[in-house]
Amino acid sequence: MQSHFGPHLQQMDRSSRIISLLDKVCMKIEPSQHQYDLAEERYLAVGKWIAGAADDLLQNSSICVQGSFATSTAIRPPEQSEYDVDLLCYVPNDDLSLQPISLKKALGDRLRQHATYGKMLEEKARCWRLNYANEFHMDITPAIPNQACQNGGCLVPDKELRRWKESNPRGYSKLFKARAALEPRFEKYESFGIESAHDSVEPFPKRKEMQGFLRRIVQLSKFSRDFYFSKKSIALWPISIIITTLTSRSYEFCVGKYVFQDELDLLCKVVEHMPDTISCKDGISWQILNETTTGENFAEKWNTDPERAKAFFAWHQKFLEDLRKLRVSVGLDVIRKDLSDSFGVEAVTEVFDDITTEVSSARQKQKLAVSAELGLTTDSSCRAIIPKNTFYGFVQER
Incomplete structure (x- = not known):
C-alpha cells in the first residue's frame, strides 16, 4: 500500500x-550565556549606582533594559565584537518644564562620579555610553513619564536635546513577548526545529527566553540585513526596531491565518507579509507607528530620505527570494552556498x-x-x- x-x-x-x-x-x-551573565552583572551594578544618586533630578529613578536584549533578539553587530545593550533610566518626574539636556547632564554627572564608569563614559546624542572593552557597550537613555500615554509610556530626549519625544520600551517589550508566545499550527507533523516553546532595577531578561519562532525570525532577518547592506550603504539600512516591529506583526497575522507545512514554511510566510502593515499616505508619507504609544513613527527617517524606504523593500525582496531558494535546496554543499x-x-x-x-x-x-x-x-x-x-x-x- x-x-x-x-x-x-x-x-x-x-x-x-x-x-x-x-x-x-x-x-x-x-550572545553566549557567559556574555548574558556579564551583561546582567554590569546592568545590576550600574542601576544600583544611578539609583543611589543624591541629585534631586535622579531621585527614585529606576532602570530597565530596552531594545534587542529586552526582546531577546540581540545579534552580534557587523564588524564588531561588542554587543549593544540599551538601557532606560526612568525618572518619575512629570514636570514637562524639565529640559532633556538637564536630565541627561545629571545622569552623566552621576556616572562620572564612579571611579570605573568615569573612565568608560562616552557621550552620545541622546544618551551616555559605557564601553566595556571586548564585551559590549551600554547606552543609557534618560526618560520621564508620559502622562498622555494610556499604556504607561515615557518621554525621551530627541537628538538635539530640545524636546521630549514619545516612546514606550516597556510596553513594546510586553507586546512583543505576547506575540512571541503565540503558537503556530503545523500539518500533522511534530516540529523538528526550533523549540516553541518594585525594585529600582528590573530583572534582566534570561537567555532561555530566546527560544521560539518569532525571536529566531527576527534574528535571521536582522542578520540578513547586516550582510546585505555590508555590500551597500549601511547608512540606508532599516533600523532594528522596524524589522522587529514588522516581523512581530506579520507573525501574529500569519499564526492566526495559516496552518503551516513546516517551520520553513512559517519563516517564509512571516517574511513575505512583513511589509503589509507599512502605511504610506499619498506615496510620500511613510508610517510604521509604535502601537504602544502615540506620536512615535519608526519610519520617520524614510520621510526625509526616501532612499531608505527603497532600500528596505530591495533588501526585503532579496531576503524573501533567498528563503524561497533555500526551501528547495538539496544537498549540504548547495545548502551551504x-x-x-x-x-x-x-x-x-x-x-x-x-x-x-x-x-x-x-x-x-x-x-x-x-x-x-x-x-x-x-x-x-x-x-x-x-x-x-x-x-x-x-x-x-x-
Whole structure:
C-alpha cells in the first residue's frame, strides 16, 4: 500500500534540517550565556549606582533594559565584537518644564562620579555610553513619564536635546513577548526545529527566553540585513526596531491565518507579509507607528530620505527570494552556498565546521547516517547507519 507521507515527508525532513542549520547560525551570532551573565552583572551594578544618586533630578529613578536584549533578539553587530545593550533610566518626574539636556547632564554627572564608569563614559546624542572593552557597550537613555500615554509610556530626549519625544520600551517589550508566545499550527507533523516553546532595577531578561519562532525570525532577518547592506550603504539600512516591529506583526497575522507545512514554511510566510502593515499616505508619507504609544513613527527617517524606504523593500525582496531558494535546496554543499549567499561566509563556515566535527565524532561512535536529501548527518531516525570506517575499511558488526 502506498504511504500517506510520500514526498511531503521528504520535504519535511529536509526543511527541518535546514531550520536546524538556521538555528545553529543564530546561536553563532547571539550572545553566549557567559556574555548574558556579564551583561546582567554590569546592568545590576550600574542601576544600583544611578539609583543611589543624591541629585534631586535622579531621585527614585529606576532602570530597565530596552531594545534587542529586552526582546531577546540581540545579534552580534557587523564588524564588531561588542554587543549593544540599551538601557532606560526612568525618572518619575512629570514636570514637562524639565529640559532633556538637564536630565541627561545629571545622569552623566552621576556616572562620572564612579571611579570605573568615569573612565568608560562616552557621550552620545541622546544618551551616555559605557564601553566595556571586548564585551559590549551600554547606552543609557534618560526618560520621564508620559502622562498622555494610556499604556504607561515615557518621554525621551530627541537628538538635539530640545524636546521630549514619545516612546514606550516597556510596553513594546510586553507586546512583543505576547506575540512571541503565540503558537503556530503545523500539518500533522511534530516540529523538528526550533523549540516553541518594585525594585529600582528590573530583572534582566534570561537567555532561555530566546527560544521560539518569532525571536529566531527576527534574528535571521536582522542578520540578513547586516550582510546585505555590508555590500551597500549601511547608512540606508532599516533600523532594528522596524524589522522587529514588522516581523512581530506579520507573525501574529500569519499564526492566526495559516496552518503551516513546516517551520520553513512559517519563516517564509512571516517574511513575505512583513511589509503589509507599512502605511504610506499619498506615496510620500511613510508610517510604521509604535502601537504602544502615540506620536512615535519608526519610519520617520524614510520621510526625509526616501532612499531608505527603497532600500528596505530591495533588501526585503532579496531576503524573501533567498528563503524561497533555500526551501528547495538539496544537498549540504548547495545548502551551504545558499546560506552563505544570504548570511555571509563567516557564521555559516563556523556552523559547518561544527557539523564536520559532529560527523567525525559520530563516525567514531558508529552513529553516522546518510540522508538522500542532505548527505551525511548525525540524525539516524530514518536513515541507514554507516558502519565505522577505519584505515582498513569498514568494520562489520558481529
